[in-house]
Amino acid sequence: MAAPQYSSIVADDVARLTRDLEDVLPRFDGATVLITGASGFLMSYIVETLLGWNRSGAARPCRIIALDNFKTGLPERLAHYEGASDLQFLKHDIVEPLTIAEPVHYIVHGASIASPMVYRQFPIETIDANVGGTRHMLDLARNKQVRGVIVMSTSEIYGDPFPEFIPTPEDYRGNVSCTGPRACYDEGKRMAETLAMTWFRLFDTPIKMIRPFNVYGPGLRLNDQRVLPDFVSCVLAGKPIELLSDGKPTRSFCYITDATALMIRMLASNVAGEPLNVGNDEVEISMLDLARTVSRIGARALGRAPFDVKHAVSDDKDYLVDNPQRRCPSLAKARALFPGWAPKVGIEEGIDRYIRHAIERGR
Numbered sequence: 001m002a003a004p005q006y007s008s009i010v011a012d013d014v015a016r017l018t019r020d021l022e023d024v025l026p027r028f029d030g031a032t033v034l035i036t037g038a039s040g041f042l043m044s045y046i047v048e049t050l051l052g053w054n055r056s057g058a059a060r061p062c063r064i065i066a067l068d069n070f071k072t073g074l075p076e077r078l079a080h081y082e083g084a085s086d087l088q089f090l091k092h093d094i095v096e097p098l099t100i101a102e103p104v105h106y107i108v109h110g111a112s113i114a115s116p117m118v119y120r121q122f123p124i125e126t127i128d129a130n131v132g133g134t135r136h137m138l139d140l141a142r143n144k145q146v147r148g149v150i151v152m153s154t155s156e157i158y159g160d161p162f163p164e165f166i167p168t169p170e171d172y173r174g175n176v177s178c179t180g181p182r183a184c185y186d187e188g189k190r191m192a193e194t195l196a197m198t199w200f201r202l203f204d205t206p207i208k209m210i211r212p213f214n215v216y217g218p219g220l221r222l223n224d225q226r227v228l229p230d231f232v233s234c235v236l237a238g239k240p241i242e243l244l245s246d247g248k249p250t251r252s253f254c255y256i257t258d259a260t261a262l263m264i265r266m267l268a269s270n271v272a273g274e275p276l277n278v279g280n281d282e283v284e285i286s287m288l289d290l291a292r293t294v295s296r297i298g299a300r301a302l303g304r305a306p307f308d309v310k311h312a313v314s315d316d317k318d319y320l321v322d323n324p325q326r327r328c329p330s331l332a333k334a335r336a337l338f339p340g341w342a343p344k345v346g347i348e349e350g351i352d353r354y355i356r357h358a359i360e361r362g363r
């Protein structure tokens with residue numbers, strides 16, 4: 001196994017999260033939380049935060065069941081908790097039904113292939129995890145009468161929104177291709193939301209759909225083949241940054257602690273039967289400006305001159321097919337539901353933390 005993914009940056013992120021969330025984390029005291037996709041990027045931060053709370057403020061520790069099939073997850077993300085009494089690792093593919101003997105009080109269902117390059121390679125696994133796998137998790141949630149279940153959806157369910165729907169609110173119905181190369185993911189997630197709402201309507205299962213908009217940060221795999229890891233990988237390899245588009249598409253990037261805080265607030269809340277955008281609406285940045293920003297911050301971190309930015313063509317012929325031109329969340333609902341929450345980490349600080357984490361770990 002590779003070296004643990006832990007770093008002083010992750011430790012500091014977890015300390016910030018447990019401090020910021022001290023009003024809601026006691027809700028999980030003594031509870032059992034099943035987290036699927038736990039060795040993935042987003043879910044490992046939820047695991048870290050709950051275990052961080054166990055070690056800092058919890059009256060009674062919560063217990064975490066960390067499920068993963070390691071399709072894209074990394075065992076080393078949580079390796080530093082090997083042997084911990086409050087964390088049970090469970091190797092399982094959610095495409096198969098799951099029985100758990102003990103009570104389960106919360107479920108965070110994040111298991112899915114998430115990177116476009118990877119889901120285009122594994123479309124059937126992507127559909128199966130999001131449709132059959134989500135159904136298994138909803139059945140479990142119903143049987144266990146859980147207090148809350150998060151179903152990880154995506155901003156991709158909006159497809160390529162028309163300009164008048166940017167920033168995109170939760171009630172926008174989307175402009176999505178059901179036959180294109182991204183459809184296995186986009187439509188798989190749309191069906192996951194349909195299933196979740198069905199369990200809410202029929203069985204009162206307290207589901208909450210989370211729609212993340214480009215979350216990044218320490219531990220997002222450098223070979224994940226999403227745009228920010230690609231740019232950062234170039235910088236760490238000392239190479240020019242390769243732009244695989246014309247540089248015009250825009251995205252809004254959200255640092256992992258801002259996303260984690262909002263997801264945990266949603267899980268702890270009584271809100272149910274609702275989707276929630278999770279992101280950062282402060283900067284909508286073009287891919288060209290993102291490349292220049294990574295170049296500048298990477299050069300500073302490595303003590304060298306800024307990197308060149310050059311255009312290149314992806315080996316994947318579908319790389320740009322159905323690629324949304326703009327993506328920026330409306331966070332009006334998040335702010336109304338959770339007035340104590342707001343994005344705190346800007347893009348410059350977030351990219352700096354991502355790069356410094358990679359340098360500290362030897363990449």
Ligand SMILES: NC(=O)c1ccc[n+]([C@@H]2O[C@H](COP(=O)([O-])OP(=O)(O)OC[C@H]3O[C@@H](n4cnc5c(N)ncnc54)[C@H](O)[C@@H]3O)[C@@H](O)[C@H]2O)c1
Pocket residue numbers: 036037038039040041042043067068069070071072073074092093094095109110111112113114115129133152153154155156211212213214215216
């Ligand atoms: N990072 C983002 O910006 C973003 C954006 C939108 C949606 N999401 C969603 O959030 C969730 C987590 O994404 P991430 O970025 O952390 O990706 P990730 O690839 O790091 O994590 C996904 C995890 O799920 C596991 N997994 C995949 N299929 C599985 C299966 N059949 N059974 C068990 N485990 C399985 C993988 O091994 C991995 O550990 C996903 O559902 C993803 O679709 C993420």
